[in-house]
Amino acid sequence: MNPDFLLGIASVAGVSMIIAAVRAIFVRDLLSAIILVGFVSLTASVLFFLMDAPDVAITEASIGAGISTVIFLWGRSKVREE
Amino acid sequence: MRTFIAFLLALYLVFFAAAAFESFGEPQGLGRIAEHYAAEGFEEVGAINLVTAVVVTYRGLDTLGEVSVLFTAASAVILLLSVFPLGKPANKPSSIVLLTMKVLPGPILLFGGYIIAHGHLTPGGGFPGGAVVASAALLVLLGCTQEVGFAKWLTFAESMAGFSFAMLGFWGLLKLGQFLNNSVLFLGIPGQLLSAGIIPLIxxxxxxxxxxxxxxxLVAYRCGGGKE
Amino acid sequence: MSLSLVLLLSSMGLLLTGLVGIMAKKHLLRIALAFTLASTGVNILLVWTGYLAGRKAPIIDASIEEIATVAVVDPVPQALVLTSIVIGVAVSALLVVVAVLTSRELGTADVRRMRNLKW
Amino acid sequence: MSNTFSLILLVLLGAGFAMAFIRLVIARTAGDRAVALDGATLISVDLMVLMAFLMGRSMLLDVVLVYALLSFLGVLAIARYLEGGL
Structure with a gap:
């Protein structure tokens, strides 16, 4: 096994995670922010997988993919703004 | 301008965290407790997956407390939504959602059961498996427009699970003088499905x-609290 | 650049971004989103404290040849983070409910326009 | 031989992930973002399979299975929201 490969995957995942997080904070549309937070959760799951924590990766994937997204989408549709 | 000030403040806080980690230094090996878990856990508990062993038996009392925290948050959500009910959607789902809702919950439920049952052998255990099973319920709830049938069983299942967790702990206390002792059942051969004492039950x-x-x-979100 | 440093920097960056969002944003749901980001960053940081480069996942099966003490990473932070994630999603559900009910009560979700809070 | 093979796979998957990610960041509408999220999810499933191969543990494939089964749910929820049913 070549450790440089894992370093490359970690760099790609980490850099894209931070860029997506910054964009999620500063994007104007709230629905786009929710989708970007879902992407951050995905890359966090890849990083947990890389850090030899498969249990944590399963939990993060199953929580971040479905339940967290649905909670925020529900809030977006029920919040009242004038 | 406000963002810049917030950035400086957050940088200050994160710098504190980084300084604290700097004083730890780069870890060279396992800590004292983790070394004991890695060396003895295989014989003491009989589980292959050390993380499940730590969650369920070594730190089982902490897990009981954490599950109580989860229960508090969930009951706060349900209470708020039953006192202040919001409207629910009457929109019919499209055919893709309807078909997915009929086909996919079964396999997801089966896979969640696999993850829970093989928690001591492969990555998984109670928390990830519970999240996967809740995802199957979420899939059913996405497509429905009226009350779902399983909603009235949730309270019963939740209280029975909490009760049996505590009772399994007290069994060890009565028989061997230690809360959540794993040796009350036979340990078996590590690597088989029926092994590792009471870890699969917990x-x-x-x-x-x-x-x-x-x-x-999720049911409270869809149906406004309902009859708890 | 080593693998460990890359992981540490990405978790610190995510924590920083989440804190900036909590402090600088004014919409209640955006604050809840930034809270989720910060808690993910903290989770990665906690798992990083138990990571040892070159070792394997803490599952002792046939593919681990040496003694387990020198072959696996630290299982204790992973066990803590496992519960922390599930509790985090319940807490963010509570945050979203409070945000929605506040916006229904006051007519707005913007923190600057909530005049009725002073009494 | 295995190293070259892994390197080629890594470069291809990294390029695909980067393209999906760029589309995710500079998308014009939210629907574009949802499709880009789905693409990035599929490519990262492949990336995780490659990582399990590099680490030499077949046990880690359980994680990939969960991810491939459940990542569909987020996109489905976004679609259900866009048709007004959440």
Missing amino acids: SAAIGVKVASELSGI
């Missing part, structure tokens, strides 16, 4: 509890 209890609490939150 995993099942945690899984049912987590799944019913997360599904309770």
Whole structure:
């Protein structure tokens, strides 16, 4: 096994995670922010997988993919703004 | 300007965290407790997956407390939504959602059961398996427009799971003088499905509890609290 | 650049971004989103404290040849983070409910326009 | 031989992930973002399979299975929201 490969995957995942997080904070549309937070959760799951924590990766994937997204989408549709 | 000030403040806080980690230094090996878990856990508990062993038996009392925290948050959500009910959608789902809702919950439920049951052998255990089962419930709830049938069983399942977790702990206390002692059942051969003492039972209890609490939150979101 | 440093920097960056969002944003749901980001960053940081480069996942099966003490990473932070994630999603559900009910009560979700809070 | 093979796979998957990610960041509408999220999810499933191969543990494939089964749910929820049913 070549450790440089894992370093490359970690760099790609980490850099894209931070860029997506910054964009999620500063994007104007709230629905786009929710989708970007879902992407951050995905890359966090890849990083947990890389850090030899498969249990944590399963939990993060199953929580971040479905339940967290649905909670925020529900809030977006029920919040009242004038 | 406000963002810049917030950035400086956050940088200050994160710098504190980085300084604290700097004083730890780069870890060279396992800590004292983790070394004991890695060296003795295989014989003491009989589980292959050390993380499940730590969650369920070594730190089982902490897990009981954490599950109580989860219960508090879920019941706060359900209470708020039953006092201040919001409207629910009357929109019919499109055919893709309807077909997915009929086909996919079965396999997801089966896979969640696999993750819970094999918690001591492969990655998984109570918490991830409960989240997967709650995802199957979420899929059913996405497509429905009226009350769902399983909603009234959630409270019963949740309380029975919590009760059996505590009772399994007290069994060890009565028989061997130690809360959540794993040796009250036979340990078996590590690597087989029926091994590792009471770890599969406690995993099942945690899984049912987590799944019913997360599904309770989602049902409250869909149906406005309902009759708890 | 080593693998460990890359992981540490990405978790610190995510924590920083989440804190900036919590402090600088004014919409209640955006604050809840930034809270989720910060808690993910903290989770990665906690798992990083138990990571040892070159070792394997803490599952002792046939593919681990040496003694387990020198072959696996630290299982204790992973066990803590496992529960922390599930509790985090319940807490963010509570945050979203409070945000929605506040916006229904006051007519707005913007923190600057909530005049009725002073009494 | 295995190293070259892994390197080629890594470069291809990294390029695909980067393209999906760029589309995710500079998308014009939210629907574009949802499709880009789905693409990035599929490519990262492949990336995780490659990582399990590099680490030499077949046990880690359980994680990939969960991810491939459940990542569909987020996109489905976004679609259900866009048709007004959440």
